[in-house]
Amino acid sequence: MLSKTVADYLRANRARHVASLKELLSIPSIANVTGEKVDSCRTAAQWLARHLSALGLSAEVVPAGGKPNVLAEGRAGDGLPTLLIYGHYDVQPPDPLELWASKPFEPAQRDGFLYARGASDNKGQIFAHLTALEAWVRAGGGLPVNVKVIIEGEEEIGSPNLDPFIRQHADRLRSDAIIISDSGFFAEGVPSITYSLRGLAYFEITLTGPAADLHSGSHGGAVVNPINALARLIAGMQDADGRVTLPGFYDDVLPLTDQERSAWADLPFDESAYARELGVDKAAGGETGYSILERRWARPTLDANGIVGGYIEPGAKTVIPARASAKVSCRLVPNQDPEKITAGMRQYLDANVPAGTRVELAVHATARPVMVSQDAPAMNAAKAALAEAFGAEPVMVRCGASVPITELFQRILGRDGVLMGFGLPADSIHSPNERFKLEQFYRGAVAAAALLQNVRDAGL
């Protein structure tokens, strides 16, 4: 049980904590920016380091190749366990801007929600943990356990520089337990712990035909049109049953267990309500033969994330374009290997690119899928903390998204993280009007504070 003074402190300081979070959300630390705009990422990292220093932790902004990471450490005592807390300060690009009801980097409170890019993913969630640290320091007589913090700056672009960073700083990150704060509840009122994440292989395919745009009347029928050819390539990547056709794609896929299929069938999930929420008449994507949760959590995908070529302004222009390109990414499940998937993509393109065109394949990001042990040392501490803060027993779920650090911690530090997050399905992360429910933020901070107590009590 969390001490009453810590809980009271959190309750009494809610308005101030929200005001601080709004400051952090006002910094446009967009993941995929380059050039001068990277300054905003540095600003967010510095803000966090200052905030942690003010709580008495030793904190610094550490270069990482691309955007920097924030590392911090607070000591409670030599005999006490050490907990590592992970979050990220980078956020998805906010576009399309015209669909936001309030501006993405001017946080707005409406109807019990805080609206801003990054409100849920991940600034709001990691800030719940930092708020818990503050409560212990200011009202609980100091940190109950040794705490390490890593807040990275490139999660939303697939953490391209994180592998060498974790290797280089392995000693500074060494801990007895890891909490990863970048996941969510299965549903409102259903706290959840995630034990598997999908990986990612994100490609950009550029198909080049003629040296310049051509008149579609004069030359139509003579040359291969790069848009038509690219459409054919993308269409051919999946068969009529939604299965991906890249060579070797399913070779290493870990099948669903009967236990998983039956447990997920029991979760409170209404397929029609889900479709309605997304605005489609039917959630008809992915492979036939699997439920929606199975397709989202445990089956790999291939999705085009963007495509462009030729004339895209209003009206008509009769050109055969010189080139067309698409961003195509695969979500991977245990035990698929992004390198093998990339090789399969290359092999597919080489075999299918038509004469009269040239293809270029760029790999923007890869992340391995991961499955963590369901009885990692901190698991029970986290479950109890969630139950205490939210008044319901947590369920064990998988998640379709990637949090690359999870796999890196497992592979490099040899330790499984506990994915304890406070997001809700309707938070619109990666979409316009991202939000974080304030009640989730308040209770999330209580859960984070209780977790520290439970880790100390368990003496991990």
Add this chain to the structure above:
Amino acid sequence: MLSKTVADYLRANRARHVASLKELLSIPSIANVTGEKVDSCRTAAQWLARHLSALGLSAEVVPAGGKPNVLAEGRAGDGLPTLLIYGHYDVQPPDPLELWASKPFEPAQRDGFLYARGASDNKGQIFAHLTALEAWVRAGGGLPVNVKVIIEGEEEIGSPNLDPFIRQHADRLRSDAIIISDSGFFAEGVPSITYSLRGLAYFEITLTGPAADLHSGSHGGAVVNPINALARLIAGMQDADGRVTLPGFYDDVLPLTDQERSAWADLPFDESAYARELGVDKAAGGETGYSILERRWARPTLDANGIVGGYIEPGAKTVIPARASAKVSCRLVPNQDPEKITAGMRQYLDANVPAGTRVELAVHATARPVMVSQDAPAMNAAKAALAEAFGAEPVMVRCGASVPITELFQRILGRDGVLMGFGLPADSIHSPNERFKLEQFYRGAVAAAALLQNVRDAGL
């Protein structure tokens, strides 16, 4: 034979004529603009009407629903034949701007060429005819035949308002012969008369899935991705032999005659040189079983002219987009009907759009294919004029592009036009760095002047 005084006048005034043409080319009368930019189109039309008035013709800018047309008439005498001359002042959009060596609306003379958007298509060509009229008026003792001129403003967007315009002004356009100045030479040194043009059906297909962009991790595998689905739709519009699969697409296609196939095989056309010129290793588009010229001139096509959806900025963003759209157009050959092709497209989409998405089909432009009589009354006059000006007998060819007026003249006025143009294949019309060879302009004006003489001599 053209009178020496007219020929001498044309030679003596070349520099001034090029300077006037540059003025016209400086006006950005882009075909597909809307709003205030339409003013540039009006400016071009007014410039032409003033120019024609200064030659003594009665000329006016006539509203036509969209951009206005220029109509003019010059009388030579009641017993003389009347020749109608057609051209257009609207031009293709100039983008991609970054590929132009000099600015598209700042005409630049280099190495015997005039570079500007519209230099060849069609301002330079129609201006050769106006220059011929000037020579007759100033140096030939007046026009040798009655002349009517129509210069339209919407050719490059498929002449959407031209049908009612021609109907309304049928009397003003009545003539004994029609010259259409919007075609080209088969090759440099090979003057050509075009007897068939392809038509057009230009569509925009928009596929909508979820109400907003979604996180491709959280929802990938659950919903149909509009880009993947659109790619599949476009890919399915052609089979492995490059044949279009829209229902009824080939029903009305007029087969090539043996005479055409054999005549075209004799034309000086080097398939590898053509591919090299376009910058492809092989001109591998269109249907199997037909030569390149056959595919460009006498077979229908389906080409995507533009496509856009999802995230198209640099880097990675892991979204499933809410929508994707493509501009797709078919070049049609005699005797295909754009209305039937549009119905076939609708039928194809209705049958193939997947659950979980909605489709919208917009029709941006249609034009019927046309074939004119090869012994129209003015045909011999035009052949002799070309032979005289360029020193070579013209060949009879088809053209893959559309010039909608040709079919409208035939259908509404009941008269076949003679397509006598001066463009060259390397003019890069519709592409960056469009140009017109000055020698073609000079000799084109001579041919246009000789044509007037020949029409008078023939007493059509």
